[in-house]
Amino acid sequence: MLNTIRLLALTGVLLLAAGPFRPVEAQNLPRPRFENENIYGFVLFDVFEAAPGLEGSPLAWDMFASIGKEYDRFWIKSDGDLSTSQRGGEMEFQALYSRLIAPYWELQAGARFDVAYSSEQTRRRGHLVVGLEGLAPYWFELEPALFISQDGDVSAGLTGSYDLFVTQRLILQPRLDAVAAVQEVETWGVGKGLNSVGLSLRLRYELAREFAPYLGVSWSRLFGRTGDLARAEGEDTRTVGLVFGLRWWH
Amino acid sequence: MKKKLTLETAPLSRRTFLHQAAAFGLLAGIKHLLPAYARPLTGGLTPPVAGSRPPTVYELTIAETGLRFGGRHARATTINGTVPGPLLRFREGEEVVLKVTNRLKEDTSIHWHGLLVPFNMDGVPGVSFPGIRPGETFTYRFALRQSGTYWYHSHSGLQEQTGVYGPIIVDPAGDDPVAYDREHVVVLSDWTFEDPHRVLRKLRKMPGYYNFQRQTLLGLLRGEDLSLRDRLRWGRMRMDATDLADVTGATYTYLMNGLAPEDNWTALFRPGERVRLRFINAGAGSFFDVRIPGLPLTIVQADGQNVQPVTVDEFRIGIAETYDVIVEPREDRAYTIFAESMDRSGYARGTLAPREGLQAPVPEQRRRPARSMADMGMDHGNMQGMDHGNMPGMDHGNMPGMDHGNMPGMDHGNMPGMDHGNMPGMDHEGHGMQMGAMAGLAPPGTLPPAVPHGEDTHGPGNAAVPMMTRSRLHEPGIGLGNDGRRVLVYTDLKSMEPTIDMPPPTREIELHLTGNMERYMWSIDGKAYSEAPEPIRIEKGERVRITFVNDTMMEHPMHLHGMWMMLENGHFPHLPRKHTLIVKPAERLSVLVVPDETGPWVFHCHILYHMDMGMFRVVEVTEPATAEVSQ
Ligand SMILES: [Cu+2]
Numbered sequence: 099m100l101n102t103i104r105l106l107a108l109t110g111v112l113l114l115a116a117g118p119f120r121p122v123e124a125q126n127l128p129r130p131r132f133e134n135e136n137i138y139g140f141v142l143f144d145v146f147e148a149a150p151g152l153e154g155s156p157l158a159w160d161m162f163a164s165i166g167k168e169y170d171r172f173w174i175k176s177d178g179d180l181s182t183s184q185r186g187g188e189m190e191f192q193a194l195y196s197r198l199i200a201p202y203w204e205l206q207a208g209a210r211f212d213v214a215y216s217s218e219q220t221r222r223r224g225h226l227v228v229g230l231e232g233l234a235p236y237w238f239e240l241e242p243a244l245f246i247s248q249d250g251d252v253s254a255g256l257t258g259s260y261d262l263f264v265t266q267r268l269i270l271q272p273r274l275d276a277v278a279a280v281q282e283v284e285t286w287g288v289g290k291g292l293n294s295v296g297l298s299l300r301l302r303y304e305l306a307r308e309f310a311p312y313l314g315v316s317w318s319r320l321f322g323r324t325g326d327l328a329r330a331e332g333e334d335t336r337t338v339g340l341v342f343g344l345r346w347w348h
Numbered sequence: 349m350k351k352k353l354t355l356e357t358a359p360l361s362r363r364t365f366l367h368q369a370a371a372f373g374l375l376a377g378i379k380h381l382l383p384a385y386a387r388p389l390t391g392g393l394t395p396p397v398a399g400s401r402p403p404t405v406y407e408l409t410i411a412e413t414g415l416r417f418g419g420r421h422a423r424a425t426t427i428n429g430t431v432p433g434p435l436l437r438f439r440e441g442e443e444v445v446l447k448v449t450n451r452l453k454e455d456t457s458i459h460w461h462g463l464l465v466p467f468n469m470d471g472v473p474g475v476s477f478p479g480i481r482p483g484e485t486f487t488y489r490f491a492l493r494q495s496g497t498y499w500y501h502s503h504s505g506l507q508e509q510t511g512v513y514g515p516i517i518v519d520p521a522g523d524d525p526v527a528y529d530r531e532h533v534v535v536l537s538d539w540t541f542e543d544p545h546r547v548l549r550k551l552r553k554m555p556g557y558y559n560f561q562r563q564t565l566l567g568l569l570r571g572e573d574l575s576l577r578d579r580l581r582w583g584r585m586r587m588d589a590t591d592l593a594d595v596t597g598a599t600y601t602y603l604m605n606g607l608a609p610e611d612n613w614t615a616l617f618r619p620g621e622r623v624r625l626r627f628i629n630a631g632a633g634s635f636f637d638v639r640i641p642g643l644p645l646t647i648v649q650a651d652g653q654n655v656q657p658v659t660v661d662e663f664r665i666g667i668a669e670t671y672d673v674i675v676e677p678r679e680d681r682a683y684t685i686f687a688e689s690m691d692r693s694g695y696a697r698g699t700l701a702p703r704e705g706l707q708a709p710v711p712e713q714r715r716r717p718a719r720s721m722a723d724m725g726m727d728h729g730n731m732q733g734m735d736h737g738n739m740p741g742m743d744h745g746n747m748p749g750m751d752h753g754n755m756p757g758m759d760h761g762n763m764p765g766m767d768h769g770n771m772p773g774m775d776h777e778g779h780g781m782q783m784g785a786m787a788g789l790a791p792p793g794t795l796p797p798a799v800p801h802g803e804d805t806h807g808p809g810n811a812a813v814p815m816m817t818r819s820r821l822h823e824p825g826i827g828l829g830n831d832g833r834r835v836l837v838y839t840d841l842k843s844m845e846p847t848i849d850m851p852p853p854t855r856e857i858e859l860h861l862t863g864n865m866e867r868y869m870w871s872i873d874g875k876a877y878s879e880a881p882e883p884i885r886i887e888k889g890e891r892v893r894i895t896f897v898n899d900t901m902m903e904h905p906m907h908l909h910g911m912w913m914m915l916e917n918g919h920f921p922h923l924p925r926k927h928t929l930i931v932k933p934a935e936r937l938s939v940l941v942v943p944d945e946t947g948p949w950v951f952h953c954h955i956l957y958h959m960d961m962g963m964f965r966v967v968e969v970t971e972p973a974t975a976e977v978s979q
Contacts, residue, residue: 130474133548133960134869134876140553168869168876169808201811201864202586233866236583263564270565307550307557347553 139165140347144259145177145273145300147343149316153334154181158341160257164196171196173206173231186216192227203232210245214286221285224248237261253279253288267304273297275318282323287331289323302345310345381415383434385515385533386605389704391616392530392623393435395519404444406436408458410480410502410512411451417539417601418608424511424539425452425502431606432535432630433500433514440495440521446488448480455479455504458488459909460516461668462498462652462927465490467947470909472503475948475966479504495520496652497626497670499535506544508956509632513537517626518652525844526648528624528674532615536638536665536687536696537630538600539608544632548957551594555868558596561693561716563589573718581721587812587901589719591865592826594902594957595633597694602634604687604696612707613698619680623700624648625673629665632956635690635903635930637664637828638671640683640700641711646674647836653912653925654844663836664690664825666905666930668954671836675700682706690827690903692716717827723901725801725814725934792850793920795819796895796936806874810862810899814934817897821917825903825932839917841924847914849921853893853940857884861931861953861963863900869961870953876962883968888946890972895938898931904958905930910949910969913939928954943969 145160160177173196178189194208210225229243241257259273275296279288300314317338320328325335385393413426427433438444450456457479459471469490473479480486495518502512515533540547550557563573574582574589582589607613617623626649629636639645639662646659649672657674665671665687677683682701689695692713699707790796798818805813824835863870873880886892894913896906905928912925916938923940931937943949952964 127474127478129881130472130877130964132877132962132964133545133552134962135878138549138552168867198808198867201808202866233586235586236580237586263562265564265566266560266562307554 134168137165137167139163142345142347144345145343146346147312147314147341148182149339149341152337152339154186155183156181156187158343166196169198171204173208184217188212188214194227194229196231200232202234203230205229206231206243212286223286247283249283251279251281251283251288253277253293264301269302269304269310271300271302271312271314273300284327287324287327289321289325289327291323292321293324294318294320298341300341300343300345308347312343312345314341314343315339316341382430382606383428383432383514385435386430386432386535386607386613388607388611389614389616390532392532393437393517395437395531404438404442405447406434406444407447407449408433409449409451410456410458410507415511417541417603417606418610420541420601422539422541425507426511427514431511431513431539431603432537433512435514435533436500436516437519438492438516439519440492443489443491447485448488449485450480450482453482455481456507456512457486457502457504458500458512459503460488460490460498460500461907462496462670463490463516463518464493464910464912464945467910467945467949470947470949472909472950475950492518494518494652495524496649496654497533497628497672498652499628499630499668499670501630506548506632506956506960508630509538509540509544509547511539513630515626515628515630525654526624526672526674527622529621530617531624531626533605534615534625534627534685534698535603535605535630536627536634536636537603537606538595538632538634538689539603540595540599540601542599544956547595547599548960551957552868552961555594555865556588556591558594558598559588559590560596560598561590561592561691563718582719585724585812586866587719587724588865590716591719591901592691592716593633593635593689593693594868594955596691597689600634600689600694602631602636602687602689602694602696604685604698607698609695609697609710614701614704614707615685615698616704617677617700617702619678619702621676623675623677625675625685627665627671627673629667629669631667633667635664635666635905636687636696637662637690638685638687639663639711639833640675640685641708642679642683643675643677643700647840648672648674650841650924651926651928655924656842656844656922658836658840659834660836660840661833662828664828664930666903666928666954668905668907668928669926669930677702682708684708684710686711688713690825692827714827714831719826719901719933722820723826723933724812725816725818791852791920792847792914792940793916793918793923795821795916795918796938799936801897801899804860804874806860806862806871806899809864809869809871809874809876810860811864811866812901813899817899817934817936819937820932820935821915821937823932825930838915838924838930839919841915841917842919842922843924844922846921847923847925848942850891850914850940850942853891855890856893856895857886858895858897859884859965861896861898861900861904861906863902863958863963865901870958870963871961872963872965877964877966878962880965883948883966884951885968885970886941886943887972888943888969890943892941893938894941895936896929896931898933898935898937901933903930903932904963905954906951907954908941908949908951908967910945910947910967911941911943913941915939945969946971 141163143161156179158179162175164171164173173194175192180187192210194206196204196206199205206229210227214221225245239259245253256276262270277293296318298316300312302310302312304310320335415424457471470476498516501508604613685698687696821838828835862874907928914923946969949967952959
């Protein structure tokens with residue numbers, strides 16, 4: 099007790115002796131808080147479109163939403179297509195934790211959930227995901243990812259895109275989607291090796307940066323065993339069609 | 349009726365406004381909104397008569413007010429109802445009292461930019477004082493130890509962008525060494541009708557949001573700007589050669605004394621007079637290039653400190669800098685005061701005229717420049733003394749974001765692994781490092797030598813690491829100096845009086861200005877303030893050399909509170925004393941400081957949005973260790 103009093107007294111003397119100036123910490127001021135400490139959210143529909151000429155006249159999307167600060171963020175990604183002329187569609191959802199590991203790269207890990215349905219059946223499966231999201235030299239946006247399904251099947255995906263400024267507001271975006279698998283998964287129409295490649299070209303006009311209608315063409319092809327499985331289902335292995343849609347973010 | 353037109357409380361519809369503007373005259377409306385110095389037509393300031401006592405007590409009320417900029421309605425944060433706020437005019441040696449009342453719904457503050465005050469009067473919430481709560485009045489009280497042109501602004505949130513700034517003139521205690529017949533204050537600033545928080549959120553999501561001057565495919569086909577080869581180089585580095593300003597004319601209206609270009613602020617003169625123009629850049633995000641076609645500009649003061657007169661055609665004024673300029677218009681005609689934003693996305697404009705109603709042609713805006721390899725610290729051709737070919741073992745492999753091997757014109761292939769860490773006499777371990785070991789302490793006044801960047805890449809918050817950083821004080825800056833105009837450079841600045849007789853500094857502190865343009869991260873040594881809240885410590889009276897190294901591709905106007913920075917531009921003992929310094933991309937610049945006031949002071953980038961992303965530090969000045977009781 100005496101010691102405590104002595105200590106308090108000494109502290110008081112020291113504070114007085116330090117004069118009008120005390121260290122910053124001792125002023126008990128809340129440290130200035132800046133915007134970088136605030137959480138912010140971002141939603142981007144990079145693709146949100148209709149393809150009336152394609153089989154089933156599908157509506158397709160590829161979007162993400164993220165929330166967090168600079169280094170650590172939580173992401174939701176989704177892409178898929180829904181047929182409008184018959185019952186059927188495929189969609190994919192990912193929930194990821196994302197960490198900035200290099201100036202241009204985020205490391206992402208989490209879970210993926212797939213749903214595929216048609217008039218006959220609905221299938222679902224889950225994956226673990228590890229991937230990267232970032233900007234490669236020459237301004238290529240790249241999104242490579244590795245997936246391990248609940249059954250232990252391993253596959254990989256790559257999405258790449260590029261924004262070519264034709265004018266200040268007219269932007270041409272070529273885009274690549276590719277999927278490859280280590281083993282065959284017949285129920286999901288997945289063959290070994292390169293499964294599919296999709297190439298597309300979209301020309302958007304940024305009415306505002308956040309709001310840009312576009313027109314484009316998309317081409318895709320299924321390969322190898324994946325193609326065989328699709329043919330067996332009576333589907334085309336090669337599609338090409340016009341798309342029109344909207345790129346929107348907030 | 350006038351009052352209703354100008355200080356309306358409810359927003360008027362545009363149609364109502366136009367109707368009223370037509371009925372009463374737009375100028376009459378604006379006139380009422382502005383302090384005397386800023387009115388659309390002004391005869392100039394009335395300096396206090398020698399021997400008279402200027403007011404030493406000011407009452408300033410910060411509130412939200414409806415205003416108009418360029419005929420468009422806005423909600424601004426005003427000081428005594430106007431943007432900019434009133435002119436505060438003092439005399440050196442006076443003790444002044446400033447009562448600041450907060451009528452906002454959030455905290456506010458006023459910082460006296462460039463004035464040497466006790467730390468608890470400096471006005472930085474969370475560092476100097478708690479801030480001014482809504483409804484409260486805070487009384488600032490300090491003695492003026494200097495004279496010159498300064499300014500004041502809020503240091504709370506983004507209030508500065510919404511209008512909380514104004515000019516300060518401190519008249520010298522004795523005779524003014526600058527002779528003039530008439531004077532005007534020219535406050536340059538930028539206004540956005542958007543909520544600045546929204547502006548910042550957009551930048552965080554898309555740092556190029558406001559850049560509508562990119563290089564395009566159409567431009568390439570037309571042969572404009574960079575060649576394909578150069579564009580590919582920039583692409584390889586994932587850098588944008590047109591990244592000149594984060595916030596641009598796409599949202600900004602550039603203001604001169606609170607007036608948009610079309611409102612044409614007009615300052616009167618009589619032909620043959622020596623007119624002193626006190627330029628203040630109170631912008632939140634804009635550098636201005638200032639010229640008055642037809643008139644040479646004689647710079648007599650920089651950052652409030654008299655300098656040996658130097659005559660130029662044009663000068664760049666960084667955010668938060670001030671320059672006093674003498675012009676002598678002899679002709680009976682109007683002259684345009686033209687302040688182009690550095691990225692050429694817009695301009696502020698006013699007129700010098702012998703009488704009302706005159707105006708001169710407004711010059712055409714120049715084309716925005718593009719960044720060069722020099723801004724990346726990579727033009728080896730001009731670098732003396734760096735022969736990479738002969739440096740055995742330089743290791744650039746672990747510099748992310750820079751793949752030298754593939755840069756055209758740079759062959760690092762036959763440089764097996766140069767290891768900076770092992771270069772004799774260079775210790776780049778950490779920061780706040782001792783460069784002194786390199787060649788003994790350079791005497792004050794020498795220019796910093798070109799130095800290869802150390803090994804520390806500063807983490808993911810720093811996108812680019814310039815290979816070489818060097819002094820660029822003799823360069824006018826991007827987009828200037830190539831059209832025959834004589835442009836002010838930092839090596840032109842020589843203080844009027846010799847700098848204090850200063851022995852070489854005893855300590856060196858190196859600070860890297862860092863950022864990641866792709867993610868709108870801004871920092872010092874790769875860390876935002878929240879990641880590095882520990883203060884930089886300097887003892888009172890200690891002679892310290894601070895070296896700023898700009899690792900980024902943008903200019904940063906760095907501002908240190910509480911003490912002068914003596915810019916080492918080679919003119920010792922006439923080093924200019926500055927409160928704010930533009931540090932160019934890939935530049936290494938050093939200043940000497942000798943703090944004479946204890947306290948926590950802040951050091952930050954004066955691009956408001958950079959500061960608000962954490963490009964900010966606290967510099968704590970303590971009593972010398974010998975005087976400390978606790979030790
Ligand atoms: Cu900055």
